[in-house]
Amino acid sequence: MHNKQDFFEKLVSAYAKDLYRYAYWLCKQPTVAEDLVQETFARAWKAIENLKDEKAAKAWLITILRRENARMYEKYQPQLLEIDESLVAEEVSHEPLPQLEKQQLQQFIMQLPNDYKEPMILQIMWGYSGEEIATQLDLKLATVNTRLFRARQQLKQMMLSHPKQENLASSKKGGQ
Amino acid sequence: MDDLQFKKQLEVTPLLLDDDMLAYVEAHPELKKMVYKTRSFNSQIERALDIDVPEGLEARILLNQSYLVSEEANASHGFNEGECAESGALPSSEANSLSEVDLKIKTYSWWGLGGLAASLMVGVISFNLWKGPADFTPLKATDIVAHIIDHMAHDSELMTAFKVPKTENDLQKLFLAVGASIEHPIEQMSYAGECVVNGQKGLHIVLQEAQGPVTVIVIPGQQLTALEAFQASGYQGELVPVKGGVVAIVAHNHEQVAQAHMRFFKAVKFV
Numbered sequence: 001m002h003n004k005q006d007f008f009e010k011l012v013s014a015y016a017k018d019l020y021r022y023a024y025w026l027c028k029q030p031t032v033a034e035d036l037v038q039e040t041f042a043r044a045w046k047a048i049e050n051l052k053d054e055k056a057a058k059a060w061l062i063t064i065l066r067r068e069n070a071r072m073y074e075k076y077q078p079q080l081l082e083i084d085e086s087l088v089a090e091e092v093s094h095e096p097l098p099q100l101e102k103q104q105l106q107q108f109i110m111q112l113p114n115d116y117k118e119p120m121i122l123q124i125m126w127g128y129s130g131e132e133i134a135t136q137l138d139l140k141l142a143t144v145n146t147r148l149f150r151a152r153q154q155l156k157q158m159m160l161s162h163p164k165q166e167n168l169a170s171s172k173k174g175g176q
Numbered sequence: 177m178d179d180l181q182f183k184k185q186l187e188v189t190p191l192l193l194d195d196d197m198l199a200y201v202e203a204h205p206e207l208k209k210m211v212y213k214t215r216s217f218n219s220q221i222e223r224a225l226d227i228d229v230p231e232g233l234e235a236r237i238l239l240n241q242s243y244l245v246s247e248e249a250n251a252s253h254g255f256n257e258g259e260c261a262e263s264g265a266l267p268s269s270e271a272n273s274l275s276e277v278d279l280k281i282k283t284y285s286w287w288g289l290g291g292l293a294a295s296l297m298v299g300v301i302s303f304n305l306w307k308g309p310a311d312f313t314p315l316k317a318t319d320i321v322a323h324i325i326d327h328m329a330h331d332s333e334l335m336t337a338f339k340v341p342k343t344e345n346d347l348q349k350l351f352l353a354v355g356a357s358i359e360h361p362i363e364q365m366s367y368a369g370e371c372v373v374n375g376q377k378g379l380h381i382v383l384q385e386a387q388g389p390v391t392v393i394v395i396p397g398q399q400l401t402a403l404e405a406f407q408a409s410g411y412q413g414e415l416v417p418v419k420g421g422v423v424a425i426v427a428h429n430h431e432q433v434a435q436a437h438m439r440f441f442k443a444v445k446f447v
Contacts, residue, residue: 005245008241009238012234012237012238012241013234016229016233016234016237017229017233017234020229020230020233021225021226021227021229024227025225030230031442034230034233034236037233037237038236038237038240041237041240041241042240042241042244045241045244046244102220102223102224105220105221105224106224106227109221109224109225120221121225123189124218124221124222124225125222125225125226130188130189145188148187148188148189149184149187149188152187152190152217152218152221153187155217155221156217
């Protein structure tokens with residue numbers, strides 16, 4: 001029993017924070033995100049004996065959390081945005097400015113459809129490979145790659161559409 | 177591979193260039209700048225995704241889990257809550273003497289606490305360790321608990337007092353003085369003021385729950401490395417390490433502790 005308890009505490013210690021971040025980016029509300037994480041671990045505890053391979057714990061917890069999120073928001077699925085296929089940034093000058101504020105980027109990430117956001121979070125935050133993301137999200141690898149590509153392109157597009165005010169000011173000044 | 181393919185693949189896996197991509201970028205050195213910029217953007221995204229996690233999240237998860245454990249234990253042992261005491265305040269004769277304190281402490285565990293009943297009073301005692309005085313002496317968890325119990329007994333009248341700072345600023349100052357800040361209103365708060373526990377100045381708060389009063393005491397000067405659950409003289413509680421300090425929650429049943437814990441940490445942030 002103590003092994004079960006110890007194992008659970010290790011799971012909490014290892015994954016609670018990143019699961020919260022994952023939940024937050026999915027549901028966009030801190031309190032709901034915590035509820036999702038709490039429910040995820042509650043369900044994990046009840047079913048912890050079903051987890052045969054400890055190495056699978058991370059994917060298992062994400063799966064539980066995603067199901068809980070879907071259950072909570074099944075009536076409020078966000079609409080997917082229409083994506084322009086030719087969003088590739090052709091010129092280096094169009095690359096986002098490195099000094100773009102974190103807060104602004106967070107707002108843009110928040111606006112990304114979850115279909116694009118999730119693969120990106122799994123890749124960047126959880127260190128998943130394309131194949132692992134495909135398995136986790138039950139998608140084809142090509143679909144995952146497309147979504148990763150589009151996620152970054154959409155972020156860049158949003159950043160280009162909403163340049164920081166100081167950049168606007170300096171460009172206006174330069175144009176005079 | 178051409179430029180467009182390279183660019184697309186770079187956007188998909190900016191940190192992982194396969195052999196074809198490496199060969200291509202070697203043949204086109206001007207693309208190195210693009211690789212750098214793409215990776216820089218990736219780092220920006222990574223930093224943006226790394227949002228702050230609420231204070232005490234892991235502790236709350238473990239408390240919720242401990243509640244599930246108790247439910248399981250109660251179900252398997254046919255536990256009858258009616259067997260437990262329903263007393264409210266701790267008798268002074270019990271609280272004033274450490275030798276009379278039935279103190280059991282267990283790190284990150286509530287096993288064995290499931291048999292205690294609902295009570296009328298919950299104590300939440302916060303030890304902030306952010307601003308300890310120069311002559312501060314670190315205490316063991318057992319000693320902290322003993323001081324908490326002692327202090328609660330001495331200030332037991334505060335459980336029913338109604339006295340809070342008149343303005344939000346004044347209330348915030350009380351918290352800031354011990355390294356904490358109120359992010360949201362603390363519901364049902366009936367008392368908030370300074371206190372002294374074990375010679376250390378702190379903050380004493382009482383919340384009025386449906387089942388009885390909740391007490392919060394913040395005292396600078398102690399530090400713990402892990403959450404400690406305890407039971408002492410009819411109380412149940414926990415000591416939760418927070419940023420630069422420890423929060424202790426004391427109650428007569430663990431469900432109340434968990435509820436008070438959630439309410440407190442959702443409202444208060446340690447800075």
